[in-house]
Amino acid sequence: MMRGAFLFLSRQPALRRWMEAWPPSHKVTRRFVAGDTLEEALAVCARLQGERVFSTLDHLGENVRTIEEAAASCDAYVSALEQIAARGLSSTIAIKLTQFGLDLSAQACLENVRRLEAKAKTAGSRVEIDMESSAYTERTLALAIQAGSECGCVRVCVQAYLHRSAGDIERLNVAAVPVRLVKGAYREPPSVAFPRKQDVDANYVALMKNLLDHGVYPAIATHDEKLIQEAIEYVQGRGIRQDSFEFQMLYGIRRDLQRRLIEQGYRLRLYIPYGTDWYPYFMRRLAERPANLWFVLKNLLK
Numbered sequence: 001m002m003r004g005a006f007l008f009l010s011r012q013p014a015l016r017r018w019m020e021a022w023p024p025s026h027k028v029t030r031r032f033v034a035g036d037t038l039e040e041a042l043a044v045c046a047r048l049q050g051e052r053v054f055s056t057l058d059h060l061g062e063n064v065r066t067i068e069e070a071a072a073s074c075d076a077y078v079s080a081l082e083q084i085a086a087r088g089l090s091s092t093i094a095i096k097l098t099q100f101g102l103d104l105s106a107q108a109c110l111e112n113v114r115r116l117e118a119k120a121k122t123a124g125s126r127v128e129i130d131m132e133s134s135a136y137t138e139r140t141l142a143l144a145i146q147a148g149s150e151c152g153c154v155r156v157c158v159q160a161y162l163h164r165s166a167g168d169i170e171r172l173n174v175a176a177v178p179v180r181l182v183k184g185a186y187r188e189p190p191s192v193a194f195p196r197k198q199d200v201d202a203n204y205v206a207l208m209k210n211l212l213d214h215g216v217y218p219a220i221a222t223h224d225e226k227l228i229q230e231a232i233e234y235v236q237g238r239g240i241r242q243d244s245f246e247f248q249m250l251y252g253i254r255r256d257l258q259r260r261l262i263e264q265g266y267r268l269r270l271y272i273p274y275g276t277d278w279y280p281y282f283m284r285r286l287a288e289r290p291a292n293l294w295f296v297l298k299n300l301l302k
Contacts, residue, residue, distance in 0.1 A: 031252040032250070032251060032252040032253070032273070033060075033251075033273050033274060033275075034251060034272045034273065034274045035274050036274065036275065036276050037274065038057075038059075038076070038079060038080055038083065038274065040274060041057055041080075041272050041273075041274035042057075042080075042083055042084075042087065042089070044251070044272055045057065045084075045089050045091045045272060046087065046089060048270060048272075049089060049090055049091075051262070052262055053258070053262065053268050053269070053270055054090050054091065054092075054246065054267065054268065054269035054270070055089070055090070055091045055092075055269060055270050055271075055272050056091065056092045056093065056094045056128055056248075056269055056270070056271050056272060057077075057080050057084075057091055057092070057093050057094065057272050057274065058093075058094040058130075058271050058272060058273040058274070059073070059076050059077060059080065059093075059099075059273075059274060059275050060273050060274065060275035060276075060277040061073065061096075061099055061275060061277045063098045063099075063103065064098065064099055064100075064101060064103075064104070066104070067101055067104055067105065067108055070099065070100050070101030070104065070108060070109070070112060071112065073095075073099040073100055073112075074100060074112040074115055074116060077093050077095060077116055078115065078116065078119050080093055081093060081116065081119040081120055081123045081125055082119070082123070084123050084125050085122065085123035085124070085125070091125065091272075092120070092125050092126040092127070092128050092155075092269075093116065093120070093125065093126075093127055093128065094128040094129075094130055094271060095113070095116070095127060095128070095129060095130065096130045096132055097109055097113070097129065097132070097136065097139070097140055097143065098132060098136070100112040100113060102136065102139060102140075102143075106139065106143075109143070110143060110146070110147070113127065113129075113143065113147050114147065114150070114151075117147055117150065117151040117153055117154065118151070120151075120153045121151055121152075121153050125153070126153045126154065126155055127147070127153060127154050127155075128154075128155050128156075128157070128180060129143070129144050129147075129154060129155070129156045129157065130157050131156070131157035131158065131159055131182070131184075132186070133186040133188070134162060134186070134188050134192050134193070137159075137162065137164070137168075140156065141156065141168055141171070141172070144156035144172075144177055145171070145172070145175045145177055148175060148176070148177040148178075149175065154177060154178070155177070155178035155179065155180055155217075155219065156172065156177060156178075156179060156180065157179070157180045157181075157182055157221075158172070158179050158180070158181055158182070158207070159182055159183065159184030159185075159186075159193075160181060160182065160183050160184060160200055160203045160204035160207055161183055161184035161188070161193040161194050161200040161203070162184060162188070162192060162193050162194075163191075163192065163193065163194065165203065165207060166203070166206070166207065166210075169207050169210055169211060169215070170210075172215075173210070173211070173214045173215050173216070176216050177216070178215065178216045178217050178218060178219070179211055179215055179216075179218050179219070180218070180219040180221050180248060181204065181207055181208055181211060181218060181219065181220055181221060181222075182221045182222070183200055183201075183204055183222065183224075184200070201224070201226075201227065204222070204227055205227065205230050208220055208227070208230070208231055208234075209234055211245075212231070212234060212235060212238075212240055212244075212245060213238070215245075217244065217245060217246070218245050218246075219245070219246050219247070219248045219269065220245060220246070220247050220248065221247070221248035221249070222247075222248075222249075223249055223250070223253055223254045223257065225254075225257060228247065228257070228261070231247075232264075232266075242265055242266055242267065243267065245267070246266075246267035246268065246269050247261055247266055247267065247268050247269070248268070248269045248270070248271065249268065249269075249270055249271070250270065250271050250273075251270045251271060251272050251273065258270070
């Protein structure tokens with residue numbers, strides 16, 4: 001019920017305008033959002049690198065309305081990649097294809113992604129392609145496979161709650177495209193996605209094992225401690241090297257667990273969101289865990 005309420009609030013424009021204009025809002029959003037600017041996000045990436053944590057820059061926003069807006073999104077990420085290279089950061093970039101014009105022109109979207117691939121390759125970085133709702137799954141995977149075959153510096157997200165994901169993982173493994181495995185967060189019908197958490201978790205574990213055995217440098221992206229422990233036990237039992245995969249989490253969430261993974265010698269990458277379009281992202285983070293809401297309330301009372 002709490003998750004549904006926050007997702008409803010995230011779609012209320014009047015509340016969004018009030019939150020964005022309210023001065024204390026920046027105090028609490030900084031737990032989950034690195035800042036409004038690229039410079040603020042880069043400073044967070046540099047600090048994390050000093051703590052042996054990798055990072056991925058996520059410029060907040062999606063679903064552009066014009067080709068020009070898509071080109072502007074691409075420009076923002078080109079700037080990010082230039083700074084990653086200039087500062088010697090072990091950072092990648094995360095993109096949503098709807099930010100790059102997928103709804104407007106598949107070819108224009110592909111050209112934007114190709115531009116980023118070329119820049120990422122020279123920067124020693126990677127383009128992480130996020131997954132959106134199931135309406136975009138096939139187009140996203142097809143573009144990722146094409147882009148991956150051209151440059152080899154792409155990783156694509158796969159959602160464990162989708163019924164189709166086992167076949168998608170096999171397809172990506174054959175194409176040697178790295179995968180970022182997540183549970184999935186969009187509202188989907190039972191015909192498309194597993195409705196029960198236990199079924200999603202079971203599928204996540206099965207897909208995770210497939211990726212660890214047959215995938216190319218997979219990312220195990222979850223804050224679920226039980227699933228992380230399953231992964232650790234599996235790699236230890238099969239003698240899988242710690243440098244052949246990485247865990248991924250979101251900035252500001254389960255920092256205690258993040259520290260434990262680093263102390264145990266595992267690779268960890270945090271998604272670092274930044275930009276002025278922070279409100280929908282912030283509300284989704286509040287919807288995920290009651291502890292996130294408690295953090296916000298405590299800071300508002302200080």
